[in-house]
Amino acid sequence: MRYLLCLLLYLLSGAVFAAPAQQGKAYMSLIIDDLGQSSARDSRTLALPGPVTMAIMPDTPHATEFARQAHKAGKTVILHMPMDPATGPYAWHPGTPIAELAQRLDAALAKVPYAAGINNHMGSRMTSQAEPMAWLMGELQRRHLFFVDSRTSAATVAAAKAQSVDLAHVSRDVFLDDVRTAEAIAGQLRLGVELARKQGSAVLIGHPYPQTLEVLEREMPRLRSQGIELINLRQMIAERSNQAMPAHGSHGVYRNR
Template structure:
């Protein structure tokens, strides 16, 4: 009997050791780049696969996109959408040919873009016809989409999922409150979320406080059980499924 108990304990320990540890992944996107060479450079210096979201209507957009690509960072177009303004911005009521023209022009300003996310866009991402067209266009161009989720009424990710377009949705904004303490707290929220649901997508901005916190904390992520990964790997990990805060059973609620 003692032999059988020892054998059973040995087998249970062996199974526990062989079982893969649960994974917790995080991706970080920094928006609003291309406006300041100093902030752009500090963002580029962040360790790990941090994604650079570059606005097309900025003075350094093209040069910084090339610089970031050369540094092996993922570049995405930070596409202005209503209530954003400017020559590239999408607004409800614009005909599809005009939306297409503005998207073409914006992508031309941000070379090496692997995908896009919305800058502002609380009104525009709720427009189903435009989002349906956009996802078809991104599929055709082999680009992915990140729904920044600036509004609970967004249908962008739902339309991406419906058309099987590679995409993810943002889980946490880092710096709605621009203090180091608040930003560090949001990062910890992202860490807790990654541990709970397996992954978390965080979006921040090139504020001095944000860059300071990230430069200090990114090297500590692994010791907290979280692996920082690029957006393409995050898309593969999530498999176009909605996270619990965004829908049920992997499907987005705004279908």
């Protein structure tokens, strides 16, 4: 009897001490920006495996058609909203009246049907503007859309304004292809994997460059074997619960708030 009791205690203690050695889950979300410009690149992007988010620019020749195609394929579609220094009929610029910003947002969303949210295209000068960013987050809340801060500027207040009204949002952690070589892009993807393991999740943004698509086509099927689970943006928003990651703030609160 004493032997059985000792054996049971030994097995239980082994289970308890083994538990911390198990790795936690590591999630990744991938967004491809600048879509709608080329049917060939759009189709190749759409063929990437898993829940890749399609960020479609409104001022492109295939925006509406591709948004419908991507939605039909079960992909998350978001509006890739042009913001200063971007130009064009939909772009937001500092100093533009809110009424004009609203009209441009309406027109852009009309061009990209099925958009579940938006992220900024460029926007380094616009996302640092507190008043229009606060208005945008309230408007997205009203429309039941989420926001992704592409973080094209360290001075961005966009995610902070989203957090202040508890708007569903996330912030980008890694850009894949600032340097357009396969080696550099593969290195950034490895950085994303390491970051996901370290902090539990990582949001990556890339573009439909041939080099980027080549790397993703080769490496995405290997992510699961590396302990990475690819999830869609709504799942990522739920996973992060509107909290800032350590690189973007402190104790879950964004800087520049």
